Amino acid sequence: xxxELQQKNNDKTFFGFWVYLMTDLLMFAALFATYAVLxxxxxxxxxxKELFSLPYVLIETLILLTSSFTVGxxxxxxxxxxxxxxxxxxxxxxxxxxxxxxMEVAEFAHLFAEGNTPQRSAFLSSYFxxxxxxxxxxxxxxxxxVLIFIFILKRGMSDSSIRKLTLLGIFWHFLDIVWIFIFTxxxxxxxx
Amino acid sequence: MENFIFGKxxxxxxxxxxxxxxxxxxxTIMGIGAVAxxxxxxxxxxxxxxxxxxxxxxxxxxxxxxxxxxxLFRGALDAFMIWAQQSISVGASHGYLSADHxxxxxxxxxxxxxxxxxxxxxxxxxxxxxxxxxxxxxLAFPFLNTLGFWLYVAGAILINMFFVVGGDFAAAGWxxxxxxxxxxxxxxxxxxxxxxxxQISGLGTLLGGINFVVTILKLRAPGMSLMxxxxxxxxxxxxxxxxxxxxxxxxxxxxxxxxxRLFGMHFFTSGFGGNPMMYTNxxxxxxxxxxxxxxxxxxxxxxxxxSNFSHKRLFSYTSNVMAAIAITLMSxxxxxxxxxxxxxxxxxxxxxxxxxxxxxxxxxxxxxxWATTMFRGKITFDSPLYWFLGFVSTFTFGxxxxxxxxxxxxxxxxxxxxxxxxxxxxxxxxxxLFGIFxxxxxxxxxxxxxxxxxxxxxxxxxxxxxxxxxxxxxxxILGFMGATRRLDHYSASTGWxxxxxxxxxxxxxxxVGTAVQVYQIIVSIKNRKKNHDTTGDPWNGRTLEWATxxxxxxxNFAVIPNVKDSDxxxxxxxxxxxxxxxxxxxxxxxxxxxxxxxxxxxxxxKYEEITLPKNTPMGIYLSLFVFVxxxxxxxxxxxxxxICLVGAIACFIIRAFDDETEYExxxxxxxxxxxx
Numbered sequence: 001x002x003x004e005l006q007q008k009n010n011d012k013t014f015f016g017f018w019v020y021l022m023t024d025l026l027m028f029a030a031l032f033a034t035y036a037v038l039x040x041x042x043x044x045x046x047x048x049k050e051l052f053s054l055p056y057v058l059i060e061t062l063i064l065l066t067s068s069f070t071v072g073x074x075x076x077x078x079x080x081x082x083x084x085x086x087x088x089x090x091x092x093x094x095x096x097x098x099x100x101x102x103m104e105v106a107e108f109a110h111l112f113a114e115g116n117t118p119q120r121s122a123f124l125s126s127y128f129x130x131x132x133x134x135x136x137x138x139x140x141x142x143x144x145x146v147l148i149f150i151f152i153l154k155r156g157m158s159d160s161s162i163r164k165l166t167l168l169g170i171f172w173h174f175l176d177i178v179w180i181f182i183f184t185x186x187x188x189x190x191x192x
Numbered sequence: 193m194e195n196f197i198f199g200k201x202x203x204x205x206x207x208x209x210x211x212x213x214x215x216x217x218x219x220t221i222m223g224i225g226a227v228a229x230x231x232x233x234x235x236x237x238x239x240x241x242x243x244x245x246x247x248x249x250x251x252x253x254x255x256x257x258x259x260x261x262x263x264l265f266r267g268a269l270d271a272f273m274i275w276a277q278q279s280i281s282v283g284a285s286h287g288y289l290s291a292d293h294x295x296x297x298x299x300x301x302x303x304x305x306x307x308x309x310x311x312x313x314x315x316x317x318x319x320x321x322x323x324x325x326x327x328x329x330x331l332a333f334p335f336l337n338t339l340g341f342w343l344y345v346a347g348a349i350l351i352n353m354f355f356v357v358g359g360d361f362a363a364a365g366w367x368x369x370x371x372x373x374x375x376x377x378x379x380x381x382x383x384x385x386x387x388x389x390x391q392i393s394g395l396g397t398l399l400g401g402i403n404f405v406v407t408i409l410k411l412r413a414p415g416m417s418l419m420x421x422x423x424x425x426x427x428x429x430x431x432x433x434x435x436x437x438x439x440x441x442x443x444x445x446x447x448x449x450x451x452x453r454l455f456g457m458h459f460f461t462s463g464f465g466g467n468p469m470m471y472t473n474x475x476x477x478x479x480x481x482x483x484x485x486x487x488x489x490x491x492x493x494x495x496x497x498x499s500n501f502s503h504k505r506l507f508s509y510t511s512n513v514m515a516a517i518a519i520t521l522m523s524x525x526x527x528x529x530x531x532x533x534x535x536x537x538x539x540x541x542x543x544x545x546x547x548x549x550x551x552x553x554x555x556x557x558x559x560x561x562w563a564t565t566m567f568r569g570k571i572t573f574d575s576p577l578y579w580f581l582g583f584v585s586t587f588t589f590g591x592x593x594x595x596x597x598x599x600x601x602x603x604x605x606x607x608x609x610x611x612x613x614x615x616x617x618x619x620x621x622x623x624x625l626f627g628i629f630x631x632x633x634x635x636x637x638x639x640x641x642x643x644x645x646x647x648x649x650x651x652x653x654x655x656x657x658x659x660x661x662x663x664x665x666x667x668x669i670l671g672f673m674g675a676t677r678r679l680d681h682y683s684a685s686t687g688w689x690x691x692x693x694x695x696x697x698x699x700x701x702x703x704v705g706t707a708v709q710v711y712q713i714i715v716s717i718k719n720r721k722k723n724h725d726t727t728g729d730p731w732n733g734r735t736l737e738w739a740t741x742x743x744x745x746x747x748n749f750a751v752i753p754n755v756k757d758s759d760x761x762x763x764x765x766x767x768x769x770x771x772x773x774x775x776x777x778x779x780x781x782x783x784x785x786x787x788x789x790x791x792x793x794x795x796x797x798k799y800e801e802i803t804l805p806k807n808t809p810m811g812i813y814l815s816l817f818v819f820v821x822x823x824x825x826x827x828x829x830x831x832x833x834x835i836c837l838v839g840a841i842a843c844f845i846i847r848a849f850d851d852e853t854e855y856e857x858x859x860x861x862x863x864x865x866x867x868x
Contacts, residue, residue: 005803008410012332016406023398023440030444030477034459034470041465043458118457122465125457129448151849160851 010163017167021174024137028178031130032185038126039190045121048190051111057187060103061179067096068176075169081157086165090145093172097142104135127186134182137175144168199828200381205358211293215355244812247334247805248746252341253319254639257632260312263348267309268706270301272699275663279696283684294680295363296382300351302366303386307393308348310486310620313628315344315400318428318489321635322404324737325422327413327755329748332406334805335847340396340403342815347393350822351385359826362386365678367479368449370460370471375453381826387450388822394442395818401435404428413736415755419513422735422758423499423506426513427492430520434485437524442478445471454825469534476527484523486620488516490627491558494580497634498562499759500731501577502569503780507561509758515554515561522551532600533607541600548598552591559584570780574731575649579630582657583622590618593668611671614664621660629656629709636716637730641742643723648712655705663698666691727787732780734762747804747857750866751797768793799859799866806855814843 039048074089108128111117118128148164155161207216230236243251273289274297281287289297323331331337354361362382364373373383408429412421421429448459449471458464460471499506506512528536528544562584571577593615597603606612637643670691675682682688716723729738739761740749757763768789769779779786817840824833 012406012410015410016332016402019402019405019436023402023436026437026440027444030441030474034444034448034474037467037470038459038465041467043463043465118451118455120464122458122461122467125451125459125466129451129457129459147845147849155851158851 006159010159013163014167017170021170024174025178028130028133028181031126031133032181035126035130035186038122041122043121043123045124046116047123048127048186049192051116052187052190054187054191056103056107057183060100061183063096063100063103064176064179067093067100068173070096071169071172075166078157078162078165081162083152083157086157087149090149090165094142094145097138097145101135101138101142104131108132130186131182134175134178137178141168141171141175144171196831197829199824199830201357201827201829205381205827207355207358209293212355212358212360215352219355240809241807245338245807245809247330247338247807249319249323249331249334249337250639250744250746250748252337253316253321256312256316256319256341256344259345259348260309260316263304263308263312265706266352267301267304268703270297270304272703273297274301275692275696275699277680279689279692281681282689282692286681289680291680292360292363295365295678296361298678299363299366299368299386300361303351303362303390304348305620306366306482306486307390308344308351310624310628311397312344312348313632314431314486314489314624315341315397317493317628317631317635318404318432320639321631321737322408322425322428323411324638324740324744324748325425325735326408326411326416327736327749327753327760328407328411329752329802330805331403332410333403335808335811335853336399336403338808338811339814340400342811343396343399343818344393346815346819346822347389347391347396350392350819350826351389353823354382354385357823359385367475369468369475370449370452371462371466371468373449374461375456376461384450384453384826387446387453388826391443391446391450392815392818392822394439394446397435398439398443401432401439404432405436408432413752413755413760416760419510420755420758420760422492422760423495423509423512423516424489424492424735427488427490427495427516430516431485431488434481434488434520434523438478438481438485441474445474445478448474469531472531472534473527476530477524480527480530481523483619484519486624487627488519490583490624490631491516493627493631493634494562494583495558496735497576497580497630498565500634500734501574502566502571503732504565504569505734505759505762507564507567511557512561515557518554519551522547522554526551529598529603532603538600545598545600545603549595552595555591559588570777575644575646575653576630576634578650578653579626579633582653583626583630586618586622586626586657586660590615590622593618606671608676609671610667610675610677613677614667614671617664617667621664626656629653634731635737637723637725638728638737638742638744640720641725642716642720643725643730644716645712645719645723648708648715652705652708652712655701655708659698659701659703659705661698662701663695666694666698727784727791729761729783729787729790732783734759736760739764745865747802747862750799750862765790794866799862801859802857802862803854804857806853808847808853810843810847814840814847817843 070089070092074086074093077085077089111124116124118125145168148161148168151164152161207213230239243255246252274294277287277289277294281289287294319331319337323329351361353359359381362368362373362378362385363380364378364383364386368383368386371377373386408421408425448457451457452459452461452466458466460466460468462468495506495512526544526548528534528540529548532541532545562580593611597606597612597615633644633649670688673686673688673691675686675688725742728741728744730742731738736753736755737744739753753760753764765779765786766776769775769786772785772789774782774785817836820836821833821840824830824836
């Protein structure tokens with residue numbers, strides 16, 4: 001009876017989380033659509049081609065992809081209830097996430113320093129908003145990771161902890177997929 | 193320094209106009225009255241423990257409905273003021289409202305009615321009825337439900353805060369179309385109130401949408417496959433799928449507008465490459481499906497009512513479901529018909545015009561199905577069925593006006609005219625609101641344990657129906673005569689005044705109808721002994737909500753029923769009646785006998801333990817923080833916004849990491865409660 005209930009709880013939580021992710025994806029879809037409409041409206045300000053450095057973004061992308069890999073391995077160890085290995089791989093994910101975020105902030109700071117602020121043109125408004133929203137998601141993912149590990153320190157590897165780690169893993173992969181679209185649509189298409 | 197502490201909030205911003213002072217005074221009096229009454233009757237603890245912190249969808253549903261009713265009066269007052277102005281502001285007279293105040297009123301009317309009245313009523317009905325109809329004890333995520341409700345309340349209060357703190361209501365139309373809503377043309381804080389209010393309540397709606405989709409798909413009683421769900425559950429599911437599809441778009445659109453206003457970005461401005469038409473596109477991508485969010489659950493209510501009061505299975509269940517799904521999908525492909533005049537070109541306009549005509553087909557399918565259900569049924573004319581019949585005639589009328597509007601060349605003539613206003617109100621009042629009234633009358637005994645007074649219900653129906661046509665028929669004619677919407681003044685030579693006065697008389701009739709409804713509730717409470725529902729099945733119902741007591745126990749069902757048919761409860765009654773050798777006709781003419789058989793059967797049930805969610809005040813705390821964030825952002829008090837945002841996130845974290853959110857009711861306790 002108890003296990004059945006637990007199973008049912010897990011079932012609806014995971015399904016609910018997927019539904020939430022789809023709504024989040026639609027939010028990004030609306031942002032992408034806005035970007036697609038406004039990307040050529042530079043109003044005399046520099047365009048993406050002049051602003052983006054592809055090698056830099058490629059490194060960012062590789063870092064995020066690697067973090068997705070580590071989070072996947074971490075989830076597998078979490079299911080095996082191996083606390084040490086779970087911590088190592090989630091820790092690696094956390095560090096990669098911080099590096100990614102730092103690179104993004106550095107890129108934004110660089111653009112700001114040269115006067116290319118979001119206020120300068122519609123293209124820059126939509127660029128900062130789209131990429132910045134992704135960055136905010138990464139930030140909340142990192143915060144969530146810290147909280148889960150505090151929770152694990154207190155309660156150990158309970159079923160609830162495993163569930164939380166798995167959900168976080170799904171969230172992280174989702175952000176990875178969104179980033180691939182950003183990489184393609186914003187940076188690659190912007191550079192040609 | 194003062195700027196840092198108070199942002200844009202100054203003494204001048206406090207109420208000083210007659211209507212804001214009147215608003216402040218009336219709100220203060222009502223507030224003091226409520227506090228005094230609660231203190232005098234010592235009901236604070238009861239209110240907090242039994243209602244405000246409850247996770248029970250039935251109680252949340254009732255709170256939604258009470259709150260939406262209050263907002264209905266607020267929105268109706270706006271409608272009254274609009275037409276009062278329009279019927280006297282002609283020629284030399286400029287009426288009693290300034291142009292700016294008039295703009296605020298029609299904006300408020302639209303926002304309040306759509307976001308806080310219709311949505312509130314629908315979420316109320318869905319909360320109460322859907323879990324009962326699918327044989328569930330609660331929603332999938334009880335906490336998100338109370339949170340969603342309190343966010344909705346926070347949004348509604350925020351948009352009315354200008355009465356108390358000052359500033360003004362947005363004056364840019366109910367959708368704040370850009371670039372009019374940009375800082376350049378609307379430097380006040382009205383639009384900011386609008387932005388934050390809708391952002392907060394929209395978040396609540398989105399959470400509700402996710403919750404109901406998961407609940408309906410995952411928590412159905414054993415045996416209830418998708419194609420055995422009652423129609424109201426089906427249409428609620430469709431409506432909630434639309435909610436989760438479109439509300440993210442609304443969130444983004446409003447957020448972008450906010451970025452424009454707050455940080456001077458250029459999404460929808462008229463300079464720096466901004467694209468105002470992008471706003472129109474985005475907001476209607478949300479806005480058109482939104483009207484189907486409102487209408488679909490109402491369709492479900494009608495399906496339940498027609499089948500119940502015809503004492504017949506719904507004609508062609510499958511095609512009804514297919515029609516609801518088709519409407520859901522097609523509603524996402526018609527948004528551009530709101531702005532054929534944008535100049536997207538003949539091809540684009542034709543596509544959206546044809547799609548719009550096309551969406552009338554599944555709606556027609558449903559109407560024919562309802563008519564066929566009634567055909568050769570054994571019909572009892574109770575008041576819910578009156579609302580249904582009123583709906584069919586009104587809605588068909590308005591629907592044809594809609595098909596006319598879907599023809600782009602005709603639309604170029606009628607765009608922004610009162611014809612459009614009349615069409616829209618025919619659909620929302622005649623469709624959604626009548627559906628809500630039908631549903632409230634139909635399920636009232638389930639909620640309270642006694643029926644509403646039938647005679648007064650029918651009076652109010654006739655007043656509403658006649659009042660509606662007296663109000664809105666002149667608007668169709670005025671539209672053809674060239675009257676545009678949102679006019680605060682017109683020339684006497686147009687000859688429009690008699691028609692505007694007729695419309696004003698219409699709303700007075702509707703007002704009397706509403707008064708009768710209030711009186712009906714008072715009389716029904718007084719005479720509740722007479723209309724008592726002892727069996728839980730006052731209408732000889734067919735679906736699961738009637739299989740439990742009225743009002744239902746907090747755990748809904750002592751024993752979760754097994755479902756074998758789309759009319760699950762009727763099916764159960766039928767198998768009992770068959771054993772007692774009763775025919776179908778006997779079941780209709782002698783429902784008391786069937787109730788007796790059911791009661792006997794219930795005596796021998798075996799109970800099991802039940803797991804239920806604990807009450808939690810976290811939804812209130814979180815919404816309070818979010819409310820203050822919204823308020824602080826409107827007035828640019830950034831330090832307060834940051835503190836409260838941290839508070840809100842902290843509340844969410846505390847709740848998310850709490851594993852002890854449920855409690856158990858043992859089988860003996862259930863038995864004791866059931867035998868009482």
